[in-house]
Amino acid sequence: MSNEFPEMIPRTECHSTRRTYRTKDSRYHMKGSYCTDCGEKYFPPRQGLRCPNCGGRDLQDYYPPKRGEVLTSWKDDVGYPATGYTDFPPRTIVVVKLDDGLHIISEVVEMEGELVEKGTPVKMVIRKHKREDTGNWVYGYKFALAE
Amino acid sequence: MKDTSRQVAVIGYAMTKPKAKDFRDYRQYAAEPVFAALDELGLKPEDMEVWTVAYNERTVPDAAISPHMADALGGLNAPVIPTSTACAGGGVGTFSLYNYIASGRYDIGASVSFSQTDLFYPMETASAAGNFTDVDYALGLTHFHYSFLREAYYQQEYGTQDLRADAQWAWQDHWYARRNPEAVRYHSPMPTDDTLKAGGIQGMRIRSAAGRSQACVLIMASEDVAREYDLPVYIDIGLANRPAYMGAHFHYPHPDHRECDISHQPGTGVAARRALELAETKVDDIDVFQVHDLTPSDGFMQMESLGVAKPGEMPRLALEGETAVKGRFPTNTDGGAIGFGHSSVGGDFHSKVIENMKQIRGQAGERQVDGAETALAQAYGTHQSIDAVAIMRRCF
Numbered sequence: 001m002s003n004e005f006p007e008m009i010p011r012t013e014c015h016s017t018r019r020t021y022r023t024k025d026s027r028y029h030m031k032g033s034y035c036t037d038c039g040e041k042y043f044p045p046r047q048g049l050r051c052p053n054c055g056g057r058d059l060q061d062y063y064p065p066k067r068g069e070v071l072t073s074w075k076d077d078v079g080y081p082a083t084g085y086t087d088f089p090p091r092t093i094v095v096v097k098l099d100d101g102l103h104i105i106s107e108v109v110e111m112e113g114e115l116v117e118k119g120t121p122v123k124m125v126i127r128k129h130k131r132e133d134t135g136n137w138v139y140g141y142k143f144a145l146a147e
Numbered sequence: 148m149k150d151t152s153r154q155v156a157v158i159g160y161a162m163t164k165p166k167a168k169d170f171r172d173y174r175q176y177a178a179e180p181v182f183a184a185l186d187e188l189g190l191k192p193e194d195m196e197v198w199t200v201a202y203n204e205r206t207v208p209d210a211a212i213s214p215h216m217a218d219a220l221g222g223l224n225a226p227v228i229p230t231s232t233a234c235a236g237g238g239v240g241t242f243s244l245y246n247y248i249a250s251g252r253y254d255i256g257a258s259v260s261f262s263q264t265d266l267f268y269p270m271e272t273a274s275a276a277g278n279f280t281d282v283d284y285a286l287g288l289t290h291f292h293y294s295f296l297r298e299a300y301y302q303q304e305y306g307t308q309d310l311r312a313d314a315q316w317a318w319q320d321h322w323y324a325r326r327n328p329e330a331v332r333y334h335s336p337m338p339t340d341d342t343l344k345a346g347g348i349q350g351m352r353i354r355s356a357a358g359r360s361q362a363c364v365l366i367m368a369s370e371d372v373a374r375e376y377d378l379p380v381y382i383d384i385g386l387a388n389r390p391a392y393m394g395a396h397f398h399y400p401h402p403d404h405r406e407c408d409i410s411h412q413p414g415t416g417v418a419a420r421r422a423l424e425l426a427e428t429k430v431d432d433i434d435v436f437q438v439h440d441l442t443p444s445d446g447f448m449q450m451e452s453l454g455v456a457k458p459g460e461m462p463r464l465a466l467e468g469e470t471a472v473k474g475r476f477p478t479n480t481d482g483g484a485i486g487f488g489h490s491s492v493g494g495d496f497h498s499k500v501i502e503n504m505k506q507i508r509g510q511a512g513e514r515q516v517d518g519a520e521t522a523l524a525q526a527y528g529t530h531q532s533i534d535a536v537a538i539m540r541r542c543f
């Protein structure tokens with residue numbers, strides 16, 4: 001709902017505002033998990049689940065390093081953006097390998113879709129993403145070139 | 148693991164034809180091939196002891212699909228098992244039916260799959276929902292990003308950025324599709340060499356999956372029952388999983404995945420191993436392959452994960468023509484996702500089984516692989532998170 005569209009616009013995509021709120025720690029800080037039995041680290045988080053490495057079930061919060069390097073990049077200019085991202089392309093979509101070895105799918109900001117060389121150092125930044133169906137802005141991680 | 152007590156065979160099948168405009172509702176659409184297949188076998192819906200129905204819940208907002216299908220087919224009291232697992236849905240449904248029959252509980256049943264891609268709801272999420280939505284779709288990342296990142300990574304790791312091998316793989320799909328009236332690209336002209344190697348969206352379109360709507364059915368029976376029908380074909384199926392989040396595809400700490408990254412498809416490898424074990428055969432004995440190739444790199448990865456080639460070797464083998472009808476491993480003889488079309492749940496698995504039926508029965512026309520007796524069908528769902536592999540063998 002908004003001033004422009006006073007009627008409720010139902011959106012059947014998968015995230016409600018409640019869910020967006022509940023998962024904010026992973027979007028703001030890349031919160032993951034580590035296994036207290038074997039030390040294996042995971043992203044996305046898996047507290048309350050089971051460690052595939054050792055079978056342990058004591059998984060605790062883990063905040064990975066906010067720096068890493070680009071493993072591969074792809075220029076997103078082919079259309080079909082996610083709901084709420086219509087004005088975003090061209091985007092530089094990347095796989096980032098963090099300094100602790102975890103892998104994150106994300107984008108590098110301010111590249112206008114230009115590709116980023118494998119091995120380029122990047123750092124996590126917080127950026128505005130899109131509006132929720134309540135009109136709230138969703139914030140979350142992206143990456144920027146690191147000096 | 149040999150968890151079956153008897154052989155299962157496919158005895159009949161049918162699928163919808165590609166059509167530009169189709170305004171039927173999903174019940175009518177899914178029912179058409181069911182009636183066609185049963186009519187051809189001289190059977191009625193009530194002769195089926197059990198049904199599986201695979202569909203995509205993004206296209207059907209109705210709360211449950213089973214009562215709709217039971218009603219559409221004439222008021223069945225047989226169990227109708229719904230399954231909704233993305234592009235591998237047909238594989239999951241077929242896997243269930245296979246086990247119902249192999250276990251001895253049921254003798255005959257049908258596996259239905261359907262997807263009307265124009266019903267994706269809302270339209271902008273057509274193929275675009277995420278895998279782990281809290282940290283991908285919620286951040287604007289979709290299936291498109293998964294697919295093309297994986298392609299970019301494969302091309303980078305194995306040096307195929309010049310697109311020669313990709314163009315060859317796609318050309319071969321197009322070649323088969325022009326010889327298959329069921330293919331969505333049957334009527335369009337063959338793409339030129341330049342278009343096949345073009346960069347940007349133009350090249351991408353001609354080298355990647357062509358969307359289509361589709362409904363399919365497979366009629367399956369125990370070996371004893373199957374013998375009463377013409378040209379039955381044995382089927383064995385394996386199913387496996389992989390983590391949904393693409394970042395977790397890098398060295399996931401499990402013995403089957405640890406050495407893998409996004410250029411490998413370990414789920415397909417595991418599913419294939421299980422199916423080959425059940426069929427008591429090996430990959431070298433497969434005469435014809437149907438694999439899930441949303442892009443050529445995808446096709447290379449499937450073949451490599453099946454053990455046909457070592458990682459990074461498939462592009463060269465494709466360039467040497469080994470996927471052609473006279474090659475060492477003819478692949479995607481129906482045209483693949485690029486030429487036949489990609490309908491997700493509607494046929495990504497079932498249509499491959501159907502093409503193998505034609506190949507093993509010697510009814511594939513110009514696409515016929517000489518002496519095809521053993522065939523493989525593979526489909527994945529949600530970007531290699533669910534993998535289904537069927538091994539099919541001649542038994543007539």
Ligand SMILES: [Zn+2]
Pocket residue numbers: 035036037038039040051052053054055056
């Ligand atoms: Zn552990």
